[in-house]
Amino acid sequence: MLDFLGQVGHLIMTPLYYAVSAVLVSWHWLLSQIGFDADGGSTWALSIVGLTLVVRAALIPLFVKQIKSSRNMQLIQPRVKELQKKYGHDRERLAQETMALYKETGTNPFASCLPLIVQMPIFLALFRMLDQAAKKQKAHGFLDSDLAKSFGQSKIFDTIPLKLTFLNNDGNSAVMILAAILVVAMTATTFLTQRQLMSKNMPTDAMTGPYAQQQKMLLYVLPVVFAVGGIAFPIGVLLYWTTSNLWTMGQQFYVIRNNPAPGTPAFAAKQKRDAAKGTHTGQEPAATGTTSTATDTVEEAPRAAPRQQPKKQTRQQRKKGGAQRPATNEGDSA
Incomplete structure (x- = not known):
């Protein structure tokens, strides 16, 4: 049974090893070509950062889907509450x-977890590649034995091996310090990202429903999970996760600022910015247009009421009315 599960796991992980190693090795090659030391820790660290950027860029469509679903969850909360009042007795x-x-x-209530779920296999593949490269110089995918040895022995600042963790630090205090900084950064960015979503992009009606409870739970649970697990992650894996969190926070900030959900503080702030921007940029053209309109009105005023021409009359009508008109007018008519 264990052998069968091992074979299944190998079949699942092998494509991931090739995908992750292809991006990692490509970044490593590129950095080596522009002057970085091929065996240097900074080269491999930047390659991990590059891998993170590629993965997150590939997940943008999934992130957009997550944002749309999250917005729908917020907007339908009043309808969800109505259903709860109506069918609360019948679960x-x-x-x-x-x-x-x-x-x-x-709406997909689980869409907010999709980017995290998709990244977990990639995270696991990177963890296994780094761990086995450090311990056995084992090749995975496009990471051959020579690159695996270089990857496993690489050190940042020539003192901090990428393979070590906060707990397994070989007595290296620099490893503990850097790992602690990365764990705190990873935890803080997770908390701030979730806090940003709740405080800026959730309507008032959505703050008391089940969706709000889910968000509040994630607000405090995820940072704790990352903090507890982070102390066992190698420095290289911490670099990946911290960079990913920074991307998420910046990406979410951009979306909330430029495309907020209606009825949220972020939406009100955007309306104020748009109004201020419209007033600032449109004030002079608006004044010019007003002046032009006024001028046109003034110019056309003398022609607004032209003298009416008398209607054509028959000879009999002119004879009947001739006695009633002054002589001057009669002369004019003639």
Whole structure:
């Protein structure tokens, strides 16, 4: 049974090893070509950062889907509350109606976890590659034995091996310091990203529903999970995860600032910015247009009411009216 599970795991991980090692080795080659030491720790560290950027760029469509689903979850909270009031006594019916609402609005309540779930196999593949390269100089995918040896023995600042962890530091205090800094950065960015979402991009109605409870749980649970697990991660893996968190925080900040959900503090702030920007950039053209309109009105004023021409009359009508008109007018008519 264990052999079967091992074979299944190998089949799953092998494509990931090739994918991760292809990006990692490509960055390593590129950095080596522009003057970095091929066996230097900084070269491999920057290669890990490059791997992170490629992975996160590839996950942008998934992130967009996550944002849309998250926004839908926020906007449908009033309808969810109505369903809870209506079917609160019948849990089965409430679940059915809630799932129907999710399907109608194209909402996935688990979409907020998708980027994290997709990254976990990549994270595991990088962890295994670094661990086995350090211990056995074992090749994986495009990371051959020579590159695996270089990767496993690489050191940042010539003193901090990428393979060591906060707990397994070989008595190297520099490893403990750098690992602690990266763990704190990883935990803080996770907390701030989630906090940013809740404080800026959640409507008031959504702050008390089940979705808000889920977000609050993630706000405090995820940083604790990363902090506890982070002390056992190698420095190289911590670099990957911290860079990924920084990308997530910046990406979310951009989306919330430029495309916030309606009815949120971020939406109100964007409206104020747009109004201020429109006033600042449109003030002079608006004044010019007003002046032009006024001028046109003034110029056309004398022509607004032209003298009416008398209607054509028959000879009999002119004879009847001739006695009633002054002589001057009669002369004019003639």
